[in-house]
Amino acid sequence: MASSGAHPEADNQQALERIAEELRSARTATVLCHVFPDADTLGSGLAVAIALKRWGVPVQVSFGEPLGLPEVFAELPHSELLVSPDAVAAEADVVVAVDSGSADRLGILADRMSGARTSIVIDHHRSNTRYGSINYVDPSADSTSMLIARLYDCLGETIDADVAHCLYAGLVTDTGSFRWCGPEAHLLAARLFGTGIDAPAITRALLDTHPFGRLAMLSAVLGEAQLVPDAADGQGLVYTVVRVQDMAGLPEDERETVVDIVRTTGEAEVAAVLKQLSPGRWSVSLRSKQSVDVAKVAKALGGGGHARSAGFTAEDDTAEHIVAAIVRELG
Template sequence: MNPIHNDVEEAARFMQAHDRFLVLSHVNPDGDATGSALGVVMILEQLGKEYVVVNEGETPVKFNFLPRFDQLRNLSKDPLDETFEAVIAVDCADESRMGDVRSLFGSGVALLNIDHHPTNDGFGTVNLIRTDAAATAEILYDVAVAAGVTFNKELALCLYTGLLTDTGGFRYSNTSPYVMEIASELLRYGVKPGEVAERCLEEITFAHVKILRLALQSLELSHKNLVASITVRQEDFVQSGADREDAGGLVNYCRNIEGVEVGVSFVESEAGAVKVSMRARDRVDVSAIAKRLGGGGHAKAAGCTIRGTLQEAKETVRLVLEEALGVSSNE
């Protein structure tokens, strides 16, 4: 039995060994985080377990087609007066990505950490970390098999959503033969791929269009045109009526410009905090940059939050990218 299989079996035993769980994903959850958290819920239900599924903040409404979405508890608006001895964290690149939920952990908490980010620091009591996996949902598929649960449309929909979103619609280089095998298997349970793709990848709000129009006016090229960046200021949110969710994905417009190696978005959704998202092609590992700045992610997709002004955040990232690319930002 190989070590990876041992880890999967240990994760399944963790779910079987406890009766009541706190299930959580990372702050500002994406499709893999949300699909994986709700996928864990589907597994726990079949095992006859109790659970509370939470996030520090809002979960994007575009994922409200997923089963048990209405049970996702936003702790910033609906605090929880309970502590848990068994916790399952999914898709959290490091401990800080769990957000302010650790106050819910009991004194002797046992924590199952399931993730695929190379920046994960193994913060769990039990760690199932596979950096070769395209998505946490891919790992959960193996856990579900090991736990002996019955696959159905609800579980399949959660896991398929995670696979679809973290592979960019099966377009990114992390799309492996195994990913496609799992996706094909999940479709057998009634998942409609066109509908999931429409909700997760295609459909946008009008507020997104309005904030995109403002953000594109800030588009800059630097570092010998190897870096493209875009900025969203607080006043842009006010003018457009958009929220932080509407500003998601803007970094891809930078990354997709021909010749650009790194795309960066700077989003100032509140005073004194700038959300930095980075997307890379081949020359730069942006997960290493993000980790240096207190964040995490993948080699080609990563992010962090920098405390300070927009100008300070831009200067910090500019200098780090100079070092990574070996090119002055003024060239």
């Protein structure tokens, strides 16, 4: 495991250099993204795989759920490297997990980490459990794609337009179109623009393009939103529920867009969206504006994430029980 001593920047630089060495010497490789992937985990995973492919290293990229690639990500370069979870090799020389705070977030592919000569974790979640043999975890980074850009520099590899497309996809989505980020994100974006990518088109495809049926879903879901003014020591909680029937005919990734609307409620510091995956099975997204650490709430309920963006899953439970648990943890 990577050191957790008093000099995290030095520790992380050492981890980055070790990762570069391991990737350079890899004979076979697997890159794992988290379940129900977003643009940051997929863009980061594909960017790592592109470097390995350049060197002639056999590489697979995969995620545990869902079984197919969400259509919104179809334009990511080199998506042909993605394989279904049942096609992922049981063992590989090097396995890299990207943007996944714990092995549990890898779903049915979590066991591939133990089937590697070297297991690598690259992530920016503060709640990361350091479950690799080498861990490069920097919670100050605005996205995991930012860390992959650093890895490319450490490797001395060129960030061309294909890699830039993948990295920009992660960067623009994880920063909310640069609404919550530091200067490094803007500097990286400028660098990626320089490769000739069509950044506005990438942004439109990922954030501003939705099927017509989404409007009916939003009408049903947002119409059922509830405000709990006394939650979070009086700062307020707003929440809603996306049930299986609400998603009829829609791609699964449309569930993930609801929280960005709910979080704009002025009367609530915290927003929660309960997403029903199947009867009794839930994925919960938590967001806060500036004063509540929702990562603590998520961790208490079996998940993790960032201070302003976190989540957890619940099995064999009801929406009412989950909301009560969130309110209890918020105080």
